[in-house]
Amino acid sequence: MDLNTITEVVRQPSDRPGEDWHQGDAWLAGGTWLYSAEQPDLHRLIDLTALRWEPLVPTDDGLEISATCTIRDLHAFACPVDWTAGILLRASCEAFLSSFKVWNAATVGGNICMSLPAGPMITLTVALEARYELWAPDGSVRVVDALDFVTGEHRNILAPGEILRRVTVPAHALRRRTAHRRFSLTRLGRSTVFLIGTQRPGGTDLLLTVTAGTTRPVRIAFDTMPDARTLRQRIDDLPAGIWFADPNGTPGHRHHLTQHFAEEIRRELLAGDLA
Numbered sequence: 001m002d003l004n005t006i007t008e009v010v011r012q013p014s015d016r017p018g019e020d021w022h023q024g025d026a027w028l029a030g031g032t033w034l035y036s037a038e039q040p041d042l043h044r045l046i047d048l049t050a051l052r053w054e055p056l057v058p059t060d061d062g063l064e065i066s067a068t069c070t071i072r073d074l075h076a077f078a079c080p081v082d083w084t085a086g087i088l089l090r091a092s093c094e095a096f097l098s099s100f101k102v103w104n105a106a107t108v109g110g111n112i113c114m115s116l117p118a119g120p121m122i123t124l125t126v127a128l129e130a131r132y133e134l135w136a137p138d139g140s141v142r143v144v145d146a147l148d149f150v151t152g153e154h155r156n157i158l159a160p161g162e163i164l165r166r167v168t169v170p171a172h173a174l175r176r177r178t179a180h181r182r183f184s185l186t187r188l189g190r191s192t193v194f195l196i197g198t199q200r201p202g203g204t205d206l207l208l209t210v211t212a213g214t215t216r217p218v219r220i221a222f223d224t225m226p227d228a229r230t231l232r233q234r235i236d237d238l239p240a241g242i243w244f245a246d247p248n249g250t251p252g253h254r255h256h257l258t259q260h261f262a263e264e265i266r267r268e269l270l271a272g273d274l275a
């Protein structure tokens with residue numbers, strides 16, 4: 001779409017791109033959402049992809065994912081063999097309602113900052129206990145838990161001019177056992193619910209991440225695997241207003257699917273324990 005309020009595109013920002021940020025500026029990543037809707041309040045786009053941040057940096061401590069890493073690059077990344085949870089990288093990329101353009105141009109950071117309930121990079125990074133590094137225009141840096149970033153549909157904690165610079169996934173989370181479930185109305189459709197459960201290798205705990213069905217990500221943690229009734233109760237106890245409504249599902253439908261898939265994840269991880 002032509003964005004006829006844009007009067008300038010900064011193609012080569014400085015290494016500290018926030019320094020020059022003004023009201024009416026927007027960070028341009030893959031542009032797959034920015035160019036898909038009218039942006040009457042925007043006058044200038046600042047291209048973050050020109051900064052050429054290294055997309056993926058594996059270290060002994062885990063995986064650093066630059067905000068500008070594309071979905072395509074994340075999907076192609078080959079994890080070390082002991083990163084058992086690495087299969088979630090691919091599964092989450094494949095959870096996109098994705099055209100050719102979205103697949104090749106959309107970025108991890110753009111997806112997180114869009115903060116849509118069906119943002120699969122949010123699901124992935126919350127489930128893998130990631131932390132986000134945020135750069136403010138005054139040069140200060142803060143690091144936040146992925147769980148605390150999205151606050152509602154299309155809402156997050158970013159202050160004006162703040163940039164998501166990178167996502168850091170800890171190695172211990174990448175070594176956890178996992179089970180995931182996703183439902184969409186059509187095979188390649190937008191997620192109605194997307195749940196990921198993880199467990200410490202050899203452990204009996206459960207970390208369940210619930211997304212897409214809820215307006216913001218929800219994490220439900222147990223030190224030892226709960227029985228079906230306890231898990232069900234924890235999901236029933238979530239605030240009623242948290243269930244998301246759109247053409248992909250009513251709040252009641254999403255609540256029901258979450259109960260169903262959470263129980264499947266519980267059983268799958270439990271069966272793995274006994275094996």
Ligand SMILES: Cc1cc2nc3c(=O)[nH]c(=O)nc-3n(C[C@H](O)[C@H](O)[C@H](O)COP(=O)(O)OP(=O)(O)OC[C@H]3O[C@@H](n4cnc5c(N)ncnc54)[C@H](O)[C@@H]3O)c2cc1C
Pocket residue numbers: 026027028029030031032033034035036048067068095096097098099102105106107108109110111112113114116117118119120158162163164165190191
């Ligand atoms: C056909 C189609 C299907 C889609 N399917 C899905 C889907 O299934 N799930 C979903 O969640 N979305 C979906 N989207 C919406 C959108 O394309 C994705 O969320 C995509 O990941 C956005 O990434 P991007 O890099 O293109 O972001 P952009 O469009 O470049 O930016 C999106 C927003 O984030 C801001 N931003 C980008 N990067 C940063 C950063 N590093 N720091 C701070 N702010 C930043 C931008 O200023 C802008 O406000 C879809 C879009 C289309 C056109």
